Amino acid sequence: MSATATHHKESVRVDYLNVAHSIKSWLVTEDHKRIGILYLVTISLMFLVGGIFALLIRLELVTPAGDLVMSDTYNKMFTMHGVIMIFFFLIPSIPAVLGNFCLPLMIGARDVAFPRLNLASWYIFTLGALFGVASLVMGGVDTGWTFYTPYSSSFSHTPVIMAVTGAFIAGFGSIFTGLNFIVTIHKMRAPGLTWFRLPLFVWGHYATSLIMILGTPVVAITLLLVAVERGLRIGIFDPALGGDPVLFQHLFWFYSHPAVYIMILPGMGVVSELIATFSRKRIFGYEFVAFSSLAIAILSFVVWGHHMFVSGQSMYLSMVFSVLTTLVAIPSAVKIFNWAVTMHKGHVKLDSPMLYALAFMGLFTIGGLTGLFLSAMAVDIHLHDTYFVVAHFHYVMVGGAIVAFLGGLHYWWPKMTGRMYPEPWAKLSALVIFIGFNLTFFPQFILGYLGMPRRYHTYPDEWQVLNVLSSAGATILAAGFTLVAVYLIWSLKNGAKAPANPWDATGLEWQTPSPPPPTNFTHRPVVTEEAYNYPIVLAKNGEGEHQEEEKRTHEHA
């Protein structure tokens, strides 16, 4: 469909945003696009709360002495930061916002398979988030986001039950999202859209859903048991009740290691889309990238013991887990390699989403490689529970997952809102975020290597320089995020009207107007070609490119 054709009808065209305006129409909507937006609002608020705690933590750590807050308060700050960021922001971020919005569009469906369940998942998630906020209002929890027993179940004097109930409830939101995605991908694809014609974003979400379905119930029952142990003293984890706290760690990490891939796999899906679009090439080794998502999801279930090397877990089992952990690096590396090859000889355009994709590749590589260091048992004995681990997971979760989220948000923003954002500002903030991020977290690798433990609010004087650097970086990072929020919100009213396909991308979501009509497509699309079927360009500045340009101008005329 050409951009001009839509332009004529613009004044009368009904889209999913202008079809109804009342608040109620949003609260009872079953439209996957609107539900995606609802999720975006909720998680952005949670990100704000979690971010404030991050800044407070960094503020405290500017000086070696514990002068801003008491150690108890500090414990609560890092716990609430972790709980909110992981359970209420990062896990739902890409799947529930971008996945919800794009997945049905990408497969040419009118909606997900179970629209009402989809809405329910948002309500459930929001209820869980409210419980999380309630635990905050009640004074905050101090167990660490990992809720280790018996501290959480028997000793902590903070509203642990409230917080674990929140995570428990939110978990069902994520189960329902995963269930919906799997059935949708299996059953709702447009005619001709075979598995190997699917965008890699869809493959990534399929793999993510696998973890949501198979992992989340286990953490749900585990958290429920912690709440019961705490509330009724029916315990199976507290040694004082005859239980084994290490069992808690097994059950917790059986989910929570795979959960880190709930955060990163959809991000990898986003990055695949970005790299293909902005290199104007089919992803090199498409099948490998597709299957590596599944491989990561499956392997992620057999490595959890790497969080327990010093917990009293059997040394022999630790060896098994150590070896298995290194295997996860293989499919991850396959992706990085294939993206790099895709860009090679491609026509790389450095629009802001692509900047995020490039940042992702660099930062995720660092995060993954340091993960490999940690998977070596002997090294981990030294680095466990130090700032090295903190830096490692922030490189994958912020440098990887959040950067991918921002890249995807920018990429699909025109589709979601019908407006373009100001590109120069977007480029600037991408740069600010990249610099701020590295300045915040790179010094933490060194601090951890030097032995600075995590979760303490004081430290010896000689580590102050690196800590100040880190805190300075956090300020820059926060400025970067704020900038993004400001111009995105600004663009809602003031941005230029977005054409149907601003990036000249393939993919069904770009063949419907921006923003899409309530039922996505006027006619059911029929797919006849593979994903990312960009015209082949023969030589730089050669005939081929010329032809391509011509074709494009023709389309726009």
Place this chain on the structure above:
Amino acid sequence: MSTHETDLPVGHQFEDAEQQLDAYSAGMWLFLVTEVLFFGGLFLAYIIYRTRYTEAFVAAHHELDWRLGGLNTLVLITSSLTMALAVRAAVIDRWKQVIGWMACTFVLAGCFMVVKYFEYSAKFEHHLFPGPNFQFHHPGIDSGEAQMFFNLYFAMTGLHGAHVLIGMITMIILAIRLYVMRNQRVDFIPVELAGLYWHFVDLVWIFLFPLFYLVGGN
């Protein structure tokens, strides 16, 4: 595809009734998979403590009456049969039969809960509910280890009981819906899904019964 589904209403997101049926049954199976893993954590805990505290578990299980557990097993199996017949009646479009068979299932589920109630209250009376009042005196057996048996007993049968209750509520809602829509072709999809759920509840009990009532080594 059989002809039965063609005259059912189709949701706007679906192309046809067959796609809709496929999607719903796949969705339900996926849900049951999550249930398997949900209970799975508890089963794992059971295995670990059962092998660790073998003697205490054997001693503690004598406090449970295997006859009541056996009775409940028979009750649940029968209710699975009646539920299967309800689903069958729905597929062949007999709304009165569906309600009839579901009523049987409901009554059997009620019996199960009543038996459970008596079992639970007996445990409370004998100070066998875990917690500060727990008392278990048996020569050579650590009462803390025995308490773990009851921890797991209450956690697992309690969770299972909650599933039975949810099933019973679902059946009431379905029966009302069937009655209200009695002039149309029976919408068998919800009945089928409720059936799958109910069989799963039965399935969990099939494992719980020997694990708690027949620990062995009498």
Place this chain on the structure above:
Amino acid sequence: MSFEPAKPQTYLLTFAALIVLTIITVLAARVVLPKIPMGIMVLDLNIVLAMAIACVKASLVVLYFMHFKDMGQVSKVWASAGVFFLLVMFFLTLGDYENRHPEETKGWTESGVLHDRRP
């Protein structure tokens, strides 16, 4: 996916088999089978037998009451995946308990922790 209703006889036969197997489990529990020490745990053959029977019963329920064979590919693959990952969880976790050095967990049952710290 086809949805032909099964004959009532199929259901009745399944039902009968389940009842018989329930009786067998109860009887089997009366025979005392040996207990095999494994690592720091003890494997009780009575339980193994009871679980084997329970698995047969569960299969009957899944195959006939839940008419598994009529289900689509997705349901079949995912149901199997669920069981598979459950077993992964069991085996890797039990691998830990099996191989812990007895010294490492001695305090668990013998140190008296159990008695002294209870409120």
